Amino acid sequence: NAGVTQTPKFQVLKTGQSMTLQCAQDMNHEYMSWYRQDPGMGLRLIHYSVGAGITDQGEVPNGYNVSRSTTEDFPLRLLSAAPSQTSVYFCASRTGTANSPLHFGNGTRLTVT
Amino acid sequence: QQPVQSPQAVILREGEDAVINCSSSKALYSVHWYRQKHGEAPVFLMILLKGGEQKGHDKISASFNEKKQQSSLYLTASQLSYSGTYFCGTDLSGPSSGSARQLTFGSGTQLTVLP
Numbered sequence: 001n002a003g004v005t006q007t008p009k010f011q012v013l014k015t016g017q018s019m020t021l022q023c024a025q026d027m028n029h030e031y032m033s034w035y036r037q038d039p040g041m042g043l044r045l046i047h048y049s050v051g052a053g054i055t056d057q058g059e060v061p062n063g064y065n066v067s068r069s070t071t072e073d074f075p076l077r078l079l080s081a082a083p084s085q086t087s088v089y090f091c092a093s094r095t096g097t098a099n100s101p102l103h104f105g106n107g108t109r110l111t112v113t
Numbered sequence: 114q115q116p117v118q119s120p121q122a123v124i125l126r127e128g129e130d131a132v133i134n135c136s137s138s139k140a141l142y143s144v145h146w147y148r149q150k151h152g153e154a155p156v157f158l159m160i161l162l163k164g165g166e167q168k169g170h171d172k173i174s175a176s177f178n179e180k181k182q183q184s185s186l187y188l189t190a191s192q193l194s195y196s197g198t199y200f201c202g203t204d205l206s207g208p209s210s211g212s213a214r215q216l217t218f219g220s221g222t223q224l225t226v227l228p
Contacts, residue, residue, distance in 0.1 A: 031215075033215060033216075040220060041220060042115070042200060042219055042220035043200065043218040044218075045215055045217065048215050058215060059114075059115075098142065098162060099143070099160050100160075101157035102145065102147075102155075102202070103157075104154040106153070107154055
């Protein structure tokens, strides 16, 4: 089992460029989410999805778009990158039951210059 | 809405004990605990559900006081491998399967265990 797979691992963008961070899981989890991690800020929820075709905003959604066309995939799009989006991004998934843990991908380190 | 963790950082010698606290201003349904090593993804430690249970995992245990909306993580006889940043994640969703189940994380407690 691969678990949660994120690509790329590292990315450097110039201000204004767009890109998509990929996330795929092979555990048939209903729930998927994207977090960003900045020093001293912990993990902040960007967007989440409770199933294919259903997405919702988290704490810090501005500047990001998501879609969920399949159960397996949950890409995160940066429409016009800004230096404030320099961060480490984690995708995570879990089942819909109360006692299920979050499974994290290995993260994408994004730098916007 | 973000839970508050304390302390922000703690330094221990091998064999010493530590307690990390997590408190919420909202009623909690469950609390998750994760540990993250530098440059790696967070790794799941344990979940505590509403009901005030206490759980253990090797020499790491946790409690959940739903009345006080608090959880505490206890690390006993610390080992070098315990070093890392500990995060609590709170789930306000409730038991129904239709709930969104998003977790909100605290800002973390950096634990350093010295030989």
